[in-house]
Amino acid sequence: METRRTFLRQTPALAGLLMSLPALARLADKKTILLRSSWQTENIGDIGHTPGVLALLEKYLPDAPVRLWPMHVDNGVEEMLRKRFPRVTIVQTPADVARAFADCSFLLHGSGPSLVARPDLDRWHRETGKPYGIYGITFPGIYGLPADRQTVNPLDVELLNQARFAYFRDSVSLDFARKAGVTNPVMEFCPDGAFAVDVKNDEAAVSFLRQHGLEDGRFLCAIPQLRFSPWWELPQKKLAVNPAKHARNEQMKEHDNAPIREAIIAVVRQTPMKVLLVPENETQVRIGKEMLYDPLPDDVKARVVWRDRYWLTDEAVSTYRRSAGLFGLEMHSPIMCIANGIPAIVCRFEEQTSKGFMWRDIGLDQWLFDMDTPADVARIVPTVLKMAQNPEAARKTVAQAQKFVQKRQQETMGVVRKALTAS
Known part of the structure; x- marks a missing residue:
């Protein structure tokens, strides 16, 4: 030894x-x-x-x-x-x-x-x-x-x-x-x-929110969309305009975005909340201004912020985490909100495939709306307003979905x- x-x-x-x-x-x-x-x-x-x-x-x-x-x-x-x-x-x-x-x-x-x-x-x-x-x-x-x-x-x-x-x-x-x-x-x-997203860019998010007078927990985020994302608008995609998709977008853009705009007006006029218009994809910067911001009444527009540039996921998550909730015509910003304990409402349409139904699958049926169903469209504004007026109840709903x-x-x-x- x-x-x-x-x-x-x-x-x-x-x-x-x-x-x-x-x-x-x-x-x-x-x-x-x-x-x-x-x-x-x-x-x-x-x-x-x-x-x-x-x-x-x-x-x-x-x-x-x-x-x-x-x-x-x-x-x-x-x-x-x-x-x-x-x-x-x-x-x-x-x-x-x-x-x-x-x-x-x-x-x-x-x-x-x-x-x-x-x-x-x-x-x-x-x-x-x-x-x-x-x-x-x-x-x-x-x-x-x-x-x-x-x-x-x-x-x-x-x-x-x-x-x-x-x-x-x-x-x-x-x-x-x-x-x-x-x-x-x-x-x-x-x-x-x-x-499961947990990336963050708090510095960029806080800087933007302060610059535009948005306080933590006192604003909602809203997202516009067209039936088909007009990727041909982005030079880097190098795509020709799709005439059929463009025509469908023009046909439905007011039908789809008007309820979101009406919800913005209701939130601003009936609650202390402000609203931040955000993009999930790069084309929605323009769409948000055209379809949501520009048509707003002046008294409402004064308390709505249009984000005039695209961002990355980390800054978006840091912003959503400071909001009181999100609503609109997209899927993954709501997903990232729920991932971080923030209420989120999904409005979908046929052209988006079946991905929206995951809201039903995780127990958030009451926050899923089909833009092709008139009865669903009629419930969007009161549901958004309820989310804004009852933040504690909304977060309890989120917690149940998170657990699942x-x-x-x-x-x-x-x-x-x-x-x-x-x-």
């Missing part, structure tokens, strides 16, 4: 190596997740999927290294993600992708409007034979068509069936998948990844862990 002790004292490098063997073994056992996500940067919701899923992986699989394989992280998004998740490697070049395919044990398709990365899942499956999973998508996600008139790509069905799990972010998508022939044994509802969402997050991340361990 003394000889062994003497030997170890005389060879400290070897002693250190021997002592580190268990740690090295644990390190070697760690399996890396490749997250395919980050679909575009002109929409804070599409940006929000990624930090949401990364936050869930950090919380429930803290020992698993994660590499992010994004479609787009320009316009300041990469910097935002690196600030919040400094340990996450971002895969950007073809060489990075090749290394990730070799090194990673499991590919996770993040939340999105469809099976966005279908070609990449197919490539991963064919080239590596390694397992993969799908975390919270709308399916099939063809914009402009109701579910009963949508068709499905046979490759989608094949990839969904071969996944270790196939999670859908709304019950309508789940039902559609079953009818389309998806028979994956682990196929359930899973909240959109953006429900967090339970599903824990359960589904348990399945992710099990799939990673078995890979």
